[in-house]
Amino acid sequence: MSALDFYARVAVCGEVLGVGLGADPEAWEAALGATCLDVPGGGLLRRDYGLVEINFSPDQPGRQGQMSCFGFGVKIQRLLYDLGSTAAGVP
Incomplete structure (x- = not known):
């Protein structure tokens, strides 16, 4: 998949790679890695x-300590500096 196809x-x-809004940090880490x-x-x-970049907030009361994604962004301009890389799973 090209960078443009990914975007x-x-x-x-x-x-992003099957993970989106509402997912917890662990799900994002499973998709994108620990780095x-x-x-x-x-x-x-x-x-x-x-x-x-992913933004997380605390979940509803009753799920103490749990967080979920409320927004994320793909910084397309950063592809200019990383041509030929597999950044964030882009082969």
């Missing part, structure tokens, strides 16, 4: 994989 698929399907930067703050968590 188009994300835009059309609303997910990322976690940036906590204000009760939220931003996970930065370079090409993909």
Whole structure:
């Protein structure tokens, strides 16, 4: 899959490698790997994989300590600096 195909698929399907809104950090890690930067703050968590950034918030009451994705973005401009790579699963 080319980088452009990857980006188009994300835009059309609303997910990255089968993971999307509502998924927990573990599901994202299973899809994208463990190499990322976690940036906590204000009760939220931003996970930065370079090409993909995911935002998590605490789940509903009763699921103490659980977080789920409420938004994510694909930083298309970062592909310019990583040609020929497999960043975030783009072969």
